[in-house]
Amino acid sequence: MASNSANLWVLLGLGLAGIWLMTKKLKKSIIRQDFGAFIEKLLLLPPPQPPPPKAPHPLTALTFAVSDLFEIEGYVSGFGHPEWAKTHEAASRTSLVVSALVDGGATCVGKTVIDELAYSIHGENKHYGTPTNPVVPARVPGGSCSGAAVAVAANLVDFSLGVDTVGGVRVPAGFCGVVGFRPSYGAISKIGVLPVSASLDTVGWFAKDPNILRRVGHVLLQPAFGGQRIPRKIIMADDCFQLLKIPVDRVSQVVVNSTEKHFGRQILKHEILDVYLNSKVPSLKEFHNKKTNGEVKTSSIRLLANVMQLLHR
Structure with missing residues (x-):
């Protein structure tokens, strides 16, 4: 019993x-049902559709999120840190890039997590929590715009905005298995975007569907919005193409043909980036650490990458 x-x-x-x-x-x-991607939910609705026979807005029915770097009227941009949010007032205007997307028919649904002060490539944030990588939950999502990449990868939004300084869009896109696009510096207005490095920052975006990526680009890269200028010179770093895992000629020829079509043949110049860095940044030699028979074998590109890693520590 x-x-x-x-x-x-x-x-x-x-x-x-x-x-x-x-x-x-x-x-x-x-x-964690939103995978920890969002800091704040909000709703910016697009204007009504124009009456026929006018074409509908190009981004109709699409939703997007923005990294915690973009100003939205009435909301505080926190820069990835609660103390920053506490000591700064709500924005009095919405950034031009966000306004352009909303006017184009897309609905903004929230702000997403970034690394603290956008100063890392891991995507971790001890204050708001690190977003969960939907592809490999045990791994970091990559940064600095980790939440924006996670929101797209988890199908929470159709596309999202980030800022790419030294990989803030491209790195999390690669980690989370989505497409991340970084246009040329100065191609898109940064008015209403918190600066990380004014001489390097570029507004970029994420999407799963390349067609959506193209539609967003069609809105943001319009000459009237982006302020397109004809470059005086375009430099093609030939040695960087050698690092690709696909045939070099296949990629480089596309770049050459596209450049010549839009800007002419004379504007394109070829350069060996490793040689250029050696001549323009002699201090890189101080970071040489691999020698064979007394000769330094580490490329300047690799040394520059090592310096960037040191700065992020």
Whole structure:
């Protein structure tokens, strides 16, 4: 009799423990149902569709999110840090790029997590939590615009905005398995975007569907909005193309043909970036650390990458 009673208590205890564990797991899943991508939810609705026979807005029915670097009227841009949000006032205007997308028919649904002060490539944020990489949950999502990439990868939005300084869009796009695009510096207005490095920052965007990526680009890269200028010279770093895993000629010829078509043949110049860096940045030689038979074998491109990693530590 006593044995049956003891077994009953054991079963009851196991049952309660199971319920507690399931409740804890369910609570965690509810909290992370957006994969931790968002800092703040909001809603910016597009204007009404124009009456026929005018064409509908180019981004109709699409939703997007913006990294916590873009100003939205009435909201504080937190720069990835709660103290920044506490010590800065709400924006009095919406950034030009966000306004252009909303006017183009897209709906903005929230602000996403970035690395603290956008100063890392891992995508981690101890204040707001690190977004979960939907592709490989055990791995970091990449940064600095980690939340924007995660929101797209998790199908929470159709596309999202980020700022690429030294990889803030391209790195998380690669980590999360989506397409990330960084246009040329100065191609898109940065008015209403918190600066990380004024001489390097470029507004970029994420999407899963290349067609959506193209539609967003069609809106943002319009001459009237982007302020397109004809470059005096375009430099093609030939040695960088050698790092590709696909045939070099296949890619480089596309770049050459496209450049010559839009700007003419005379504007394109070929350069060996490694030689250029050696001549223009002699201080890189101080970081040489691999020698064979007394000769330095580390390329200047690799050394520059090592310097960037040191700066991020």
